[in-house]
Amino acid sequence: MYKVVLFRHGESQWNLENRFTGWTDVDLTENGRAEAVRAGKLLKEAGFKFDIAFTSLLTRAIRTLWTVLDEMGQMYIPVHPDWHLNERHYGALQGLNKAETAAQYGDEQVLIWRRAYAVAPNPLDKEDPRWPGNDERYAHIPKDLLPTTECLKDTVERVIPYWEETIVPFIKAGQNVVIAAHGNSLRALVKHLDHISNDDIVNLNIPTAQPLVYELDERMKPIRSYYLGDAEAIAAATAAVANQGKAK
Numbered sequence: 054m055y056k057v058v059l060f061r062h063g064e065s066q067w068n069l070e071n072r073f074t075g076w077t078d079v080d081l082t083e084n085g086r087a088e089a090v091r092a093g094k095l096l097k098e099a100g101f102k103f104d105i106a107f108t109s110l111l112t113r114a115i116r117t118l119w120t121v122l123d124e125m126g127q128m129y130i131p132v133h134p135d136w137h138l139n140e141r142h143y144g145a146l147q148g149l150n151k152a153e154t155a156a157q158y159g160d161e162q163v164l165i166w167r168r169a170y171a172v173a174p175n176p177l178d179k180e181d182p183r184w185p186g187n188d189e190r191y192a193h194i195p196k197d198l199l200p201t202t203e204c205l206k207d208t209v210e211r212v213i214p215y216w217e218e219t220i221v222p223f224i225k226a227g228q229n230v231v232i233a234a235h236g237n238s239l240r241a242l243v244k245h246l247d248h249i250s251n252d253d254i255v256n257l258n259i260p261t262a263q264p265l266v267y268e269l270d271e272r273m274k275p276i277r278s279y280y281l282g283d284a285e286a287i288a289a290a291t292a293a294v295a296n297q298g299k300a301k
């Protein structure tokens with residue numbers, strides 16, 4: 054039996070301001086940093102030890118990972134930052150307030166933009182400074198791979214090959230793997246692992262900085278999965294994420 058731990062970054066400045074974030078590189082709030090400390094303590098108390106870590110190229114996930122590893126006394130392990138684990142690109146919605154967008158276009162339309170499997174928001178122009186092709190951090194990636202917008206299906210199509218080709222071989226080699234990522238890049242991975250349908254994935258929300266443990270068999274099929282920490286608090290945090298896209 055293999056174990057892998059996933060967590061979303063702690064609260065970011067744009068989570069606090071309720072803005073569509075995507076690939077925008079916002080940092081953690083003070084609360085987000087405290088959430089990461091709590092996640093590290095939980096993992097340490099539960100006796101987790103990691104051999105290798107994977108994260109996105111975005112500061113909020115990297116800082117959450119560093120904070121967790123610091124808290125666990127495991128900052129020495131190798132860390133692999135990779136754009137394949139980045140948040141879903143939110144296209145032209147990036148920067149807009151979610152509740153204001155819902156007041157303008159309706160809760161239902163915002164739910165479709167946030168959670169429908171195959172509907173992407175309007176794309177960015179490639180001249181737009183928000184397009185990752187204009188950001189030097191992505192200079193090593195062929196420009197035709199860099200998104201102007203994404204639906205969850207697009208995110209699945211970049212996260213799952215990275216999971217299968219890069220991360221799974223470490224798990225199968227017996228390494229204890231931890232992955233720090235984002236609400237929607239983790240929804241992509243959980244959809245794949247748990248075989249969640251395109252319709253049902255609409256209802257899945259991932260709270261910030263709550264370690265999610267998957268126990269996997271040798272074919273990488275989940276035996277069970279569970280969040281560490283207080284179930285009621287996790288349920289409340291998950292419901293709060295779902296409600297971020299409502300006008301009121």
Ligand SMILES: O=C(O)[C@@H](CO)OP(=O)(O)O
Binds near residue numbers: 068140294
């Ligand atoms: O704005 C975003 O990039 C994501 C995660 O914070 O939000 P949502 O939950 O609306 O998909």
